[in-house]
Amino acid sequence: MGVYVENMWLLAVAIVGAVVAFGLWYSLKKGAPWWPTPARRTRALLRAADVKPGELVVDAGCGDGRVLLVAAREFSARGLGIEIHPVLVWIARLRLFAARLSAQVTIQRADLFSVDLRSADVLFLFLLQETNVALQEKLRRELRPGTRVVSYAFTLPQWQEQPSTDPYHHVYVVGDTASSPSTAAMV
Numbered sequence: 126m127g128v129y130v131e132n133m134w135l136l137a138v139a140i141v142g143a144v145v146a147f148g149l150w151y152s153l154k155k156g157a158p159w160w161p162t163p164a165r166r167t168r169a170l171l172r173a174a175d176v177k178p179g180e181l182v183v184d185a186g187c188g189d190g191r192v193l194l195v196a197a198r199e200f201s202a203r204g205l206g207i208e209i210h211p212v213l214v215w216i217a218r219l220r221l222f223a224a225r226l227s228a229q230v231t232i233q234r235a236d237l238f239s240v241d242l243r244s245a246d247v248l249f250l251f252l253l254q255e256t257n258v259a260l261q262e263k264l265r266r267e268l269r270p271g272t273r274v275v276s277y278a279f280t281l282p283q284w285q286e287q288p289s290t291d292p293y294h295h296v297y298v299v300g301d302t303a304s305s306p307s308t309a310a311m312v
């Protein structure tokens with residue numbers, strides 16, 4: 126009986142491990158594995174983006190929703206989280222429901238490459254360098270002038286970055302159409 130229980134435990138641990146490993150691999154394959162932005166960095170990046178009450182913050186690859194929780198709670202922003210991993214989608218929704226922020230923040234299960242981003246006032250990114258590179262052209266096409274893009278850790282190499290004192294904080298402002306059609310933020 127003891128050996129049977131022990132084997133069942135091992136089997137349960139192996140199944141959970143396999144599900145977590147598959148999830149990480151799936152997210153990585155789609156653009157970036159799940160790894161949360163530290164709260165201190167989230168606040169600094171949202172401050173750098175000058176998020177104002179009522180503005181729409183879009184977190185492309187929102188993980189468990191923690192960035193949007195801070196944006197809604199501390200900056201009174203609205204939020205849209207786009208997340209490919211179904212388990213993370215439900216964790217994010219539950220966290221926001223528990224915080225009574227479901228009316229302010231929506232979590233959408235989708236591939237961020239297929240979602241129209243033009244409604245964003247602020248776009249938050251924490252992906253990978255190659256994913257940011259692949260995203261640049263879509264952002265150039267869709268984001269409105271004045272939209273702020275903040276990227277933790279990775280750059281948008283073709284874009285002109287705002288001065289920053291932290292090498293992990295990358296801040297961009299989409300250019301004004303008056304100066305150059307939607308590409309003024311690009312080098």
Ligand SMILES: C[S@@+](CC[C@H](N)C(=O)[O-])C[C@H]1O[C@@H](n2cnc3c(N)ncnc32)[C@H](O)[C@@H]1O
Pocket residue numbers: 152153155156157158159160161162184185186187188189190191192207208209210213235236237238250251252
């Ligand atoms: C490094 S985590 C960042 C999570 C969250 N933004 C944060 O800062 O705490 C990247 C997230 O992007 C998600 N992701 C990766 N590729 C994606 C894609 N193509 N579409 C939507 N979400 C994606 C992953 O599942 C993961 O949760």
